[in-house]
Amino acid sequence: MTAVAERSAAAEPKAGEIPSFDVTLKIRRYTPETHGDEPYWEEHTVTAHGTDRLLDALHKIKWEIDGSLTFRRSCAHGVCGSDAMRINGRNRLACKALLKDLNPDKPITVEPIKGLPVIKDLVVDMEPFFASYREIMPFLITSGTEPSRERIQSPEQRARFDDTTKCILCAACTSSCPVFWTDGQYFGPAAIVNAHRFIFDSRDEGGAARLEILNDKEGVWRCRTTFNCTEACPRGIEVTKAIQEVKRAMITRAF
Amino acid sequence: MQTHQFDVVIVGAGGAGMRAALESSGRTRTAVISKLYPTRSHTGAAQGGMCAALGNVEDDNPEWHTFDTVKGGDYLVDQDAATIMANEAIDAVLDLERMGLPFNRTPEGRIDQRRFGGHTRNHGEAAVRRACYAADRTGHMILQTLYQQCVKQEVAFFNEFYCLDLLLDHDLSSGEVSDGQEVRVAGVVAYELATGEIHVFRAKSVVLATGGAGKIYKTTSNAHTLTGDGMAIAYRRGLPLEDMEFFQFHPTGLAGLGILLSEAARGEGGILRNADGERFMERYAPTIKDLAPRDIVARSMANEVREGRGAGPNKDYVLLDLTHLDPAHIDAKLPDITEFARTYLGIEPYTEPVPVYPTAHYAMGGVPTNVEGEVLRNTTDVVRGLYAAGEVACVSVHGSNRLGTNSLLDINVFGKRAGISAAEFAATAPWVDLPENPSSLVVDELEEMRARPQGERISDIRRELQQTMDTNAQVFRTAESLTTCLADVRALRERYSRASVQDKGRAFNTDLLEALELGFLIDIAEVVVVGALNRRESRGGHFREDYPNRDDAGFMEHTMAYRRPAGTVVDSPAAPAPAGEEIPDPAPGELAVVLGTKPVVTTVYQPMERKY
Ligand SMILES: Cc1cc2nc3c(=O)[nH]c(=O)nc-3n(C[C@H](O)[C@H](O)[C@H](O)COP(=O)(O)OP(=O)(O)OC[C@H]3O[C@@H](n4cnc5c(N)ncnc54)[C@H](O)[C@@H]3O)c2cc1C
Ligand code: SF4
Ligand code: FES
Numbered sequence: 001m002t003a004v005a006e007r008s009a010a011a012e013p014k015a016g017e018i019p020s021f022d023v024t025l026k027i028r029r030y031t032p033e034t035h036g037d038e039p040y041w042e043e044h045t046v047t048a049h050g051t052d053r054l055l056d057a058l059h060k061i062k063w064e065i066d067g068s069l070t071f072r073r074s075c076a077h078g079v080c081g082s083d084a085m086r087i088n089g090r091n092r093l094a095c096k097a098l099l100k101d102l103n104p105d106k107p108i109t110v111e112p113i114k115g116l117p118v119i120k121d122l123v124v125d126m127e128p129f130f131a132s133y134r135e136i137m138p139f140l141i142t143s144g145t146e147p148s149r150e151r152i153q154s155p156e157q158r159a160r161f162d163d164t165t166k167c168i169l170c171a172a173c174t175s176s177c178p179v180f181w182t183d184g185q186y187f188g189p190a191a192i193v194n195a196h197r198f199i200f201d202s203r204d205e206g207g208a209a210r211l212e213i214l215n216d217k218e219g220v221w222r223c224r225t226t227f228n229c230t231e232a233c234p235r236g237i238e239v240t241k242a243i244q245e246v247k248r249a250m251i252t253r254a255f
Numbered sequence: 256m257q258t259h260q261f262d263v264v265i266v267g268a269g270g271a272g273m274r275a276a277l278e279s280s281g282r283t284r285t286a287v288i289s290k291l292y293p294t295r296s297h298t299g300a301a302q303g304g305m306c307a308a309l310g311n312v313e314d315d316n317p318e319w320h321t322f323d324t325v326k327g328g329d330y331l332v333d334q335d336a337a338t339i340m341a342n343e344a345i346d347a348v349l350d351l352e353r354m355g356l357p358f359n360r361t362p363e364g365r366i367d368q369r370r371f372g373g374h375t376r377n378h379g380e381a382a383v384r385r386a387c388y389a390a391d392r393t394g395h396m397i398l399q400t401l402y403q404q405c406v407k408q409e410v411a412f413f414n415e416f417y418c419l420d421l422l423l424d425h426d427l428s429s430g431e432v433s434d435g436q437e438v439r440v441a442g443v444v445a446y447e448l449a450t451g452e453i454h455v456f457r458a459k460s461v462v463l464a465t466g467g468a469g470k471i472y473k474t475t476s477n478a479h480t481l482t483g484d485g486m487a488i489a490y491r492r493g494l495p496l497e498d499m500e501f502f503q504f505h506p507t508g509l510a511g512l513g514i515l516l517s518e519a520a521r522g523e524g525g526i527l528r529n530a531d532g533e534r535f536m537e538r539y540a541p542t543i544k545d546l547a548p549r550d551i552v553a554r555s556m557a558n559e560v561r562e563g564r565g566a567g568p569n570k571d572y573v574l575l576d577l578t579h580l581d582p583a584h585i586d587a588k589l590p591d592i593t594e595f596a597r598t599y600l601g602i603e604p605y606t607e608p609v610p611v612y613p614t615a616h617y618a619m620g621g622v623p624t625n626v627e628g629e630v631l632r633n634t635t636d637v638v639r640g641l642y643a644a645g646e647v648a649c650v651s652v653h654g655s656n657r658l659g660t661n662s663l664l665d666i667n668v669f670g671k672r673a674g675i676s677a678a679e680f681a682a683t684a685p686w687v688d689l690p691e692n693p694s695s696l697v698v699d700e701l702e703e704m705r706a707r708p709q710g711e712r713i714s715d716i717r718r719e720l721q722q723t724m725d726t727n728a729q730v731f732r733t734a735e736s737l738t739t740c741l742a743d744v745r746a747l748r749e750r751y752s753r754a755s756v757q758d759k760g761r762a763f764n765t766d767l768l769e770a771l772e773l774g775f776l777i778d779i780a781e782v783v784v785v786g787a788l789n790r791r792e793s794r795g796g797h798f799r800e801d802y803p804n805r806d807d808a809g810f811m812e813h814t815m816a817y818r819r820p821a822g823t824v825v826d827s828p829a830a831p832a833p834a835g836e837e838i839p840d841p842a843p844g845e846l847a848v849v850l851g852t853k854p855v856v857t858t859v860y861q862p863m864e865r866k867y
Pocket of ligand 3: 072073074075076077078079080081082083093094095096
């Protein structure tokens with residue numbers, strides 16, 4: 001099915017901006033309530049403006065053409081982690097993918113992220129993902145009496161785990177991982193990133209316990225260092241490096 | 256339909272909701288209902304910091320903080336609440352550090368602090384370093400840390416459940432419940448997005464923590480999901496909304512997009528310039544310049560544009576200049592927001608100034624509460640068992656203009672208080688019976704919306720609502736613009752009653768939920784506009800060009816907006832408007848926004864002229 005957005009809906013172009021252009025989205029849909037149990041492809045063409053992101057195009061389709069198109073989103077600027085999807089075969093956040101950077105000459109393919117059960121259209125069941133996250137004990141573990149003021153941590157100690165504190169739990173990394181696709185039991189990069197965030201925090205005392213968990217057969221050793229995760233991460237986290245650091249800590253017990 | 260029973264039900268899993276949950280779940284059986292996964296909540300978008308007079312880097316104390324909060328709010332702040340917040344700020348920050356929040360550190364390893372608008376040393380002498388921060392993702396770190404602790408405490412979450420109704424044991428909107436009579440909460444009704452199923456949660460205590468309502472405006476820093484649900488649900492059930500006319504426009508939204516660039520950019524030395532390169536804030540706030548409170552900076556910017564000194568091809572924005580800052584400093588302190596400028600506008604902040612314009616940011620008003628988080632149903636009576644905290648609530652610590660970094664503080668201090676109060680109340684209170692057919696209102700509304708075969712699109716009505724609010728009820732307001740806006744909002748409500756959704760399914764029907772959210776937005780927008788029309792003065796975030804001065808004799812009081820049959824007399828009614836300025840009545844037969852007032856609590860600080 002192809003539909004063309006009304007041109008009249010196009011906003012006034014602002015001087016000095018990139019002119020409007022048409023884009024076609026080829027969307028992988030799955031709507032068992034109305035279209036049976038098989039997923040299918042659907043194309044829509046909409047007019048986009050200079051700074052529009054893929055999320056704007058999806059909204060345009062939902063709001064002006066087909067209200068049943070379903071996807072998650074909230075913040076619309078890359079900080080809440082709601083809208084990871086496979087865009088032209090690569091995992092990205094729809095709200096951070098600028099249309100003008102996606103080669104609008106060809107249809108842009110949009111699919112749900114892989115490896116998690118699809119509920120409807122671009123929405124997947126996130127529970128298995130969060131379950132892995134919860135398993136690595138993602139909270140500060142300390143012993144002894146609580147200090148009355150803040151714990152002391154030097155800027156260098158703080159910098160040691162800065163990168164992995166940025167994670168927004170979007171699942172772009174985990175769902176780009178070929179190991180995860182074939183073995184849904186694998187903890188996946190995001191869980192390891194969040195373990196890293198605590199293992200290398202000078203205030204934390206749960207490192208050994210977390211390493212024990214990640215030493216499991218579904219743990220960190222399953223990583224094949226394909227770097228898909230690092231490429232996928234919208235927060236620019238060096239995911240593969242974090243996983244390597246956790247592996248090394250497992251061997252040396254130094255962290 | 257499923258029925259659940261919990262001692263405490265918390266609605267919302269942002270900073271306020273999860274902070275409440277950490278207190279409540281340790282004390283009693285607690286559930287948290289959230290329309291988003293907790294970590295998707297908009298607290299995670301907060302950037303700049305959370306303030307507390309720790310005095311880690313320079314001399315500071317809570318009394319200065321209280322004063323700044325009161326003055327920043329243009330004296331409409333309840334001073335007892337502001338004192339509590341400033342005093343408890345220090346523990347609130349230390350609590351978070353103990354939970355593991357990775358604050359930036361001083362060379363000595365203490366929590367580092369930076370400057371923010373309106374926060375000063377010794378009652379306005381100079382800017383003070385009071386904001387504790389984690390780079391420019393402080394809210395992200397707060398949200399993550401609170402969620403981590405909730406995982407640790409095994410808090411029961413119901414994720415992607417939309418709360419759509421609040422159950423009370425009396426019908427307050429009838430206007431027939433007398434003052435002093437006991438009114439209690441009985442629970443909430445929620446809709447499970449994945450299945451379309453209705454869930455009734457019976458509870459002794461309910462905490463509303465649903466966040467803000469920025470989506471009544473077109474240009475906003477708020478998430479798509481910030482649609483004022485908690486406010487509207489309470490309001491529909493007859494509870495008042497306080498001070499809704501005060502909406503904060505943050506000065507530095509990315510021009511045309513509204514995405515926020517934190518005030519921390521100016522705290523770290525960034526400067527606002529007009530098309531001529533002039534540092535124009537020197538004219539408007541000679542002492543603290545670019546770090547004046549947000550209402551003043553936003554109006555100054557809008558004024559520069561209005562007087563033809565805007566930058567860009569259409570002269571419709573000003574420039575945030577960071578080019579004199581060391582790129583390494585920018586990377587260390589402002590990495591995310593500079594990335595936003597690169598990603599969304601293609602601007603390199605190291606070398607180019609960033610186009611910015613005010614963006615709708617924060618609702619100062621909300622569901623009125625006392626300092627224990629208990630919700631008020633008039634000027635004095637509380638609804639037993641009902642609490643609110645965070646942006647949905649109005650305690651009121653922000654008065655008519657919130658200072659930057661005071662909201663992340665508010666959600667922690669009053670989230671904690673509400674959580675404790677709710678759990679303690681539930682520990683001893685008897686159960687209240689659920690009303691008969693508790694979900695009937697919600698089910699009827701959903702079914703009617705789903706069944707309407709054909710009608711206007713929800714998105715068209717929403718776009719027009721946001722447009723008229725941007726045009727007529729933004730930084731500058733007049734009786735004329737607001738009257739136009741009110742007529743628009745009412746016409747849109749009428750159209751809304753005939754609109755339809757295309758998705759008629761049960762599973763993950765976001766089309767349907769967006770329709771209900773629009774209903775909430777329309778209600779909130781009307782309250783904002785009616786309050787703004789009635790407040791014939793300028794104070795904090797509310798600026799009336801036809802009444803440019805603050806009028807303490809006439810308006811040094813909180814607004815209380817009630818949904819009642821037109822003509823109902825409420826507790827402490829608002830003075831009638833002068834002839835020629837009456838607020839137009841709604842269509843006959845409709846429930847109206849009936850205005851009352853509530854006194855401002857003034858303990859120490861007498862209103863003074865607000866100069867910076
Ligand atoms: C971009 C940005 C930057 C900011 N920066 C700062 C800053 O630096 N310092 C500062 O102090 N303040 C800042 N603020 C303000 C501050 O972040 C917010 O006011 C505060 O985080 C609100 O927290 P909350 O818990 O009340 O609401 P939110 O975090 O918005 O959470 C609301 C919760 O309610 C749930 N919910 C909503 N409706 C329903 C419903 N119907 N049913 C079930 N659940 C529902 C949502 O799922 C969500 O979990 C900023 C705000 C923005 C937008
Ligand atoms: S590591 Fe990056 S890609 Fe993975 S969940 Fe976190 S933010 Fe998303
Ligand atoms: S909508 Fe929040 S990350 Fe894209």
